[in-house]
Amino acid sequence: MAKYKIVHYLNQFFGGIGGEEKAGFEPEVREEKIGPGLAIAQGLGEDYEIVATVICGDNYFGENLDTATDTIIEMVKRYEPDVFVAGPAFNAGRYGVACGTICKAVEERIGIPVVTGMYEENPGADMFKKDVITVRTGNSAATLKKALPSLLTLIKKMAAGEEILGPSVEGYLERGIRVNYFAEKRGATRGMDMLIKKMAREPFETDLPMPKFDRVAPAEAIKDIKNAKIAVVTSGGVVPQGNPDHIESSNATKYGVYSIEGMDSMSPDDFTTIHGGYDRQFVMKNPNLVVPLDVLREMEKEGEFGELVNYFCTTTGTGTATGSAAKFGDSIGKKFVEDHVDGVILVST
Amino acid sequence: MKLELGKIEIRDIQFADRTCIEDHVLYVDKEEVEKLVLSDDKLLECHLDIARPGDATRITPVKDVIEPRVKVSGGGEIFPGVIGKVSPTVGEGRTHALDGCCVVTVGRIVGFQEGVIDMSGPAADYCPFSKTVNLCVVIEPKEGLETHVYERAGRLAGLKVAAYLGEAGKAVEPDTLEVYETKPVFQQAAEYPDLPKVGYVHMLQSQGLLHDTYYYGVDAKQFVPTFMYPTEIMDGAIVSGNCVAPCDKVTTYHHLHNPVIDECYKRHGKEINFMGVILTNENVFLADKERHSDMVAKLAEWMELDGVLITEEGYGNPDTDLMMNCRKVERKGTKVVLITDEFPGKDGKSQSLADTCDEATALASCGQGNMTLQFPAMEKVIGMQDYIESQIGGWAGCINEDGSFEAEIQIIIASTIANGFNTLAARGY
Incomplete structure (x- = not known):
């Protein structure tokens, strides 16, 4: 056999x-x-x-x-x-x-x-x-x-x-997957070799042909903000204490959706940040710096916009692969369409 | 400006009752060093350890790595504006370096961004400090310090120890003497009129919130782009103060040993005319990015450079500065080559950089940091492994009970350092 x-x-x-x-x-x-x-x-x-x-x-x-x-x-x-x-x-x-x-x-x-x-x-x-x-x-x-x-x-x-x-x-087609290897010369020497050729207008080969980036056209402005349903999305790594979904502090492979129902502000007792790319001290003391629930609740009460969605979506935006980011964006976008969200405040850090 | 750099080959470090160099061995008075570190009341405890190439030893979380150096003549002091006097400027006369040994600062994490050095095993292939004899300064901060205060205390402790050890080499006859010289701009241009004029655009990490670099003691986010004689950096004019992702952290050692400056001097007078360094930063505000990339291009034009090499520190946000500098310098008619590392995700399939421009036609890769590696358990850990899961490159559940773990190579100090120090590179598969 x-x-x-x-x-x-x-x-x-x-x-x-x-x-x-x-x-x-x-x-x-x-x-x-x-x-x-x-x-x-x-x-x-x-x-x-x-x-x-x-x-x-x-x-x-x-x-x-x-x-x-x-x-x-x-x-x-x-x-x-x-x-x-x-x-x-x-x-x-x-x-x-x-x-x-x-x-x-x-x-x-x-x-x-x-x-x-x-x-x-x-x-x-x-x-x-x-x-x-x-x-x-x-x-x-x-x-x-x-x-x-x-x-x-x-x-x-x-x-x-x-x-x-x-x-x-x-003998297969290049996949565009970036794989490490040890070159004969250090990066600075390879860079200088390339520069000398480039200045002499001789042919040279770059290590990384520039990728073509997706550009997303901005959506149209919200016409009726007084009745608009608004959501918060952040790449600032704000999560419930204990990081229940184990979102990574760098190169995140997932995002979380967490409730803010019945809350007037983001309490440091309930939330923290696990982002690995900035000094977290200030956000740990006051998570509203990244998820501005306190101000949004006031504005909601005053009727500046219609309604705040009762959850926020969050991940870590440091070293995160664009492939993962695109996947998160697709999936969060679908959820917002289902939940009839009109506008999103995207808080980066 | 002309500097003679005398290198004293150090083959081992040993503890002794007096700090001195004899027969290529650096003897260290442990008590004296600990006393020096603890003169800062922010630090409660300090202990020293030695890690040698080939040892089954892991050092983590590592904050900075520094080569001991001392000014012998020419005015100025090592690490000016930080440890030494701010004036006069450095980069002239003679300096001695303790070649082959380093001071490594270690202690519980400030941010998540301190890394790992393995002295043997698979990770050692990726780390320049697996090949040096390291004096590890393990510090314990006072309770309740704010993170940036702890960061500063750790930074100064390392620099103080390096400057102290450097003094031991002041009267020692160096094994080799290298001479570097860059003349004032018109003279330098006239010296090799037939060779292309080349400059180096050195982008200093300055995003803030534990991502800082200091030039003569000035926080790099507070200056506008400026000219620097390349020899200034060899006397410690630039020190690392950041906790940027371990793999592409430009340690203070790497500032002292900037590979682009080294390469430019190697080719100087033969293939190129090395004109000097344009120092710039990587601030997070768009106005700063626009203004400072304009100024970099202006300086390149003013120096009539034919070509520049540009390096960055960090990834993501600074990629925008890298591309702005590239685009604007190229538009002034100066040819650009970028040197940087890549972050295409664990599967290697994502875009390597966070920004791009059409002018970026030449790039030397320093490898990709998302590749994963198995880190075996080590017989000895200097510092602690408590934070591996949350250090950059680790993840929840990546560590095993015996101390072995799996992580992305971005957890290794300087594994993909984006200034071309290493031979690691990435290619398309």
């Missing part, structure tokens, strides 16, 4: 079901190796076995994203594979997106390593290369042979839990 089990995902075309007319094909599982799976299985040798192949039409997947994902996850789970392989999708756009989506879901929900392959201009590559190891292929199935060695090596390494090296070594 083979040491390692693999489940393979294919679309209707590579699965031998049919062309565009069969793109609505619902997910099916076949306990055999099919299409490119034959070459993969042959290349992997006896220690590996493709125990099942899942086939799904590209249109069906695209139009039934959640159902299709759930169904396929259940199919994959049953075989308890060591590695999940999707495609390669080459330059097929819908197929690429399906491969990326299902790989990401299998990794997150089943917790096994996943790999796919795509042409770098496949829209699925842009969407998923950050999350899923995507072997670099050409733009057609004719390039499978060339991509195969990289794919096989990665499958073997993943099965054995070995370290995956950099994109140029292993």
